[in-house]
Amino acid sequence: MVKSEYAPMQNFSHEISSIQANNTQSNGGFQSNHNQYSQPCQSFREQRRLDDGYNWRKYGQKQVKGSENPRSYYKCTFPDCPVKKKVERSLDGQITEIVYKGNHNHPKPQSTRRSSSSSHRIQASAAPISEIPDPSFATRGVASQIMESGATPENSSISMGEDDFEQSSQMSRSAGDEFDEDEPNAKRW
DNA sequence: ACTATTTGACCAGAA
DNA sequence: CTTCTGGTCAAATAG
Numbered sequence: 001m002v003k004s005e006y007a008p009m010q011n012f013s014h015e016i017s018s019i020q021a022n023n024t025q026s027n028g029g030f031q032s033n034h035n036q037y038s039q040p041c042q043s044f045r046e047q048r049r050l051d052d053g054y055n056w057r058k059y060g061q062k063q064v065k066g067s068e069n070p071r072s073y074y075k076c077t078f079p080d081c082p083v084k085k086k087v088e089r090s091l092d093g094q095i096t097e098i099v100y101k102g103n104h105n106h107p108k109p110q111s112t113r114r115s116s117s118s119s120h121r122i123q124a125s126a127a128p129i130s131e132i133p134d135p136s137f138a139t140r141g142v143a144s145q146i147m148e149s150g151a152t153p154e155n156s157s158i159s160m161g162e163d164d165f166e167q168s169s170q171m172s173r174s175a176g177d178e179f180d181e182d183e184p185n186a187k188r189w
Numbered sequence: 190a191c192t193a194t195t196t197g198a199c200c201a202g203a204a
Numbered sequence: 205c206t207t208c209t210g211g212t213c214a215a216a217t218a219g
Contacts, residue, residue, distance in 0.1 A: 058194060060212060073211070077193090086211090 053108045054078075056085055064088070069096050078106045 056074035063070050067088075074085040083102035090096050 057192090059214095061195080062210065062212095065209060071210085075212095084211095 054081075054083070054104060067096075076102075076104065076106075078104070081106055 055077040057077050058072055059075050060073040061070055062073070069088045069090055071086055071088045074087060075081075076083040076085075081102070081104055083100070083104050085101065086097075086099040087095060088097040088099075
């Protein structure tokens with residue numbers, strides 16, 4: 001009864017795969033070709049996009065009314081991290097919008113790279129533009145047409161001062177290693 | 190056996 | 205008060 005929506009016509013013509021181009025970076029090590037199905041763990045590239053340094057557990061997926069973009073809901077895997085992440089992807093696999101909610105209050109699990117201090121991140125040229133997604137105003141961005149006015153009352157302002165030495169997320173989209181950006185979405189962070 | 194992911198159903202806030 | 209949409213939980217499935 002409550003289920004009346006849900007895309008009547010699911011275009012499953014082509015799945016979301018084959019997007020994997022190749023690791024431009026020298027990641028080395030992560031290349032297990034376990035591509036059995038096309039659902040779990042797609043390419044690392046995608047995961048990379050979602051992985052901003054923390055682990056997320058998907059706890060739901062819904063789609064908004066305006067677009068058919070499946071919105072995935074992720075939550076930090078930490079036992080006390082009220083951080084949630086909303087990721088809206090396009091049918092092409094391109095992230096249309098990413099909304100961070102809350103603030104982390106725990107160290108980053110990712111220790112394979114960047115060992116406390118120094119360890120220059122990748123050689124991703126491009127200046128370290130602080131593209132840090134302000135969670136406080138996560139409602140902004142593409143939500144211009146949607147209701148805004150502070151939808152994130154969460155301002156715990158938990159001093160996460162811990163290992164934020166260079167917490168500036170890397171993810172430098174530049175480096176010409178992406179295809180994204182072709183929509184009128186000239187949002188800038 | 191556990192964890193992560195998936196999918197549907199349910200709930201809550203807004204209109 | 206009813207309807208709608210977004211958001212979250214929970215059971216099932218997959219690895």
